[in-house]
Amino acid sequence: MRLSLEEKKVKGKMNYVRLRIFLSFYILLISLIFQSCNLDVKNNDKPLPLAKKENLDSLISECLVCHSNKEAQRGPVIHGMERWYLIDQLEKFKSGVRGKRPSNRSEYLMGVGARKIENDYQLAFLANWFAEQNPLPAIRTVQGNIEEGKEFYLQRCSSCHGENGQGNRLVNAPSLQRLEGWYFLEQMRKFRTGERGYHPSDLGGQAMAAASKEISDRNLKNVVAYSVSTFGPKEEISNREKYSPKKSKKPF
Numbered sequence: 077m078r079l080s081l082e083e084k085k086v087k088g089k090m091n092y093v094r095l096r097i098f099l100s101f102y103i104l105l106i107s108l109i110f111q112s113c114n115l116d117v118k119n120n121d122k123p124l125p126l127a128k129k130e131n132l133d134s135l136i137s138e139c140l141v142c143h144s145n146k147e148a149q150r151g152p153v154i155h156g157m158e159r160w161y162l163i164d165q166l167e168k169f170k171s172g173v174r175g176k177r178p179s180n181r182s183e184y185l186m187g188v189g190a191r192k193i194e195n196d197y198q199l200a201f202l203a204n205w206f207a208e209q210n211p212l213p214a215i216r217t218v219q220g221n222i223e224e225g226k227e228f229y230l231q232r233c234s235s236c237h238g239e240n241g242q243g244n245r246l247v248n249a250p251s252l253q254r255l256e257g258w259y260f261l262e263q264m265r266k267f268r269t270g271e272r273g274y275h276p277s278d279l280g281g282q283a284m285a286a287a288s289k290e291i292s293d294r295n296l297k298n299v300v301a302y303s304v305s306t307f308g309p310k311e312e313i314s315n316r317e318k319y320s321p322k323k324s325k326k327p328f
């Protein structure tokens with residue numbers, strides 16, 4: 077079909093208008109994606125597209141009620157854990173892959189905590205926030221034979237978690253460098269009895285549960301004592317040592 081000069085002009089103009097609409101739609105889309113990816117809100121006083129800064133701050137404080145090393149602590153310290161692992165675990169708690177069994181009381185408690193997270197944006201924000209915090213020191217609570225623990229660790233754990241407990245994302249194995257002794261030991265016992273890592277879609281949990289089968293209590297304590305003292309969090313002095321009067325240097 078042949079078009080007259082006038083018709084060609086009109087068609088060209090329409091194409092131009094379409095192109096502009098198309099381009100501005102793309103620019104809008106890209107800027108929306110950028111905004112929602114911009115998780116660093118520390119220096120950003122403007123309201124975020126999906127959540128207000130104050131709401132996010134109060135959400136963090138709710139997590140810190142249970143996740144700090146203060147006296148009334150009920151959950152593990154998660155400061156400085158890897159972002160991918162935090163996201164992974166929060167998704168497990170949200171979907172009920174972890175934390176749905178009332179018999180596992182502490183996990184169940186966190187299942188309640190996870191309901192405070194309303195959407196994926198908040199979830200990613202929280203994981204990012206905790207991942208960026210400096211690790212907190214911990215009181216040493218588990219005693220064991222360090223030499224035996226080392227041997228056991230190198231035989232049974234380092235293939236997935238790395239020689240220095242640095243973790244290996246390729247096999248979903250988290251770093252063990254932030255774990256406090258009491259929580260570390262508790263989780264090992266839960267993996268061993270099947271209180272954690274039982275859900276059919278919890279592949280990482282199942283791998284770890286299989287790796288914990290039939291470890292004796294003695295070996296568990298040794299491996300935890302070794303890990304925490306070798307590559308674990310810095311040691312925090314206990315309150316008893318902090319507040320009791322210093323020993324006099326004078327001889328009696």
Ligand code: HEC
Nearest residue numbers: 138139142150151152162165166182183185186189192202
């Ligand atoms: C009522 C107390 C409580 C609140 C509130 C709470 N948690 Fe927890 N959380 C726990 C406990 C207890 C555990 C340990 C579960 C276990 O023993 O298996 C836990 C475990 C976790 C873990 C898994 C850690 C690991 O090493 O596998 C993550 C991640 C976590 N919480 C993040 C959060 C975030 C983020 C918030 C805020 C929305 C939050 N929690 C609110 C009690 C709480």
Ligand code: HEC
Nearest residue numbers: 232233236247248249250260263264280281283284287299
């Ligand atoms: C086959 C690989 C594999 C081996 C071997 C293995 N792990 Fe794991 N481990 C994992 C995976 C995967 C996870 C993550 C589980 C999850 O997603 O809930 C994990 C999780 C853990 C956790 C929980 C961390 C947390 O923050 O809650 C601890 C503690 C742990 N492993 C210690 C050990 C120790 C100690 C050994 C040796 C006795 C060991 N693992 C051997 C793969 C392994």
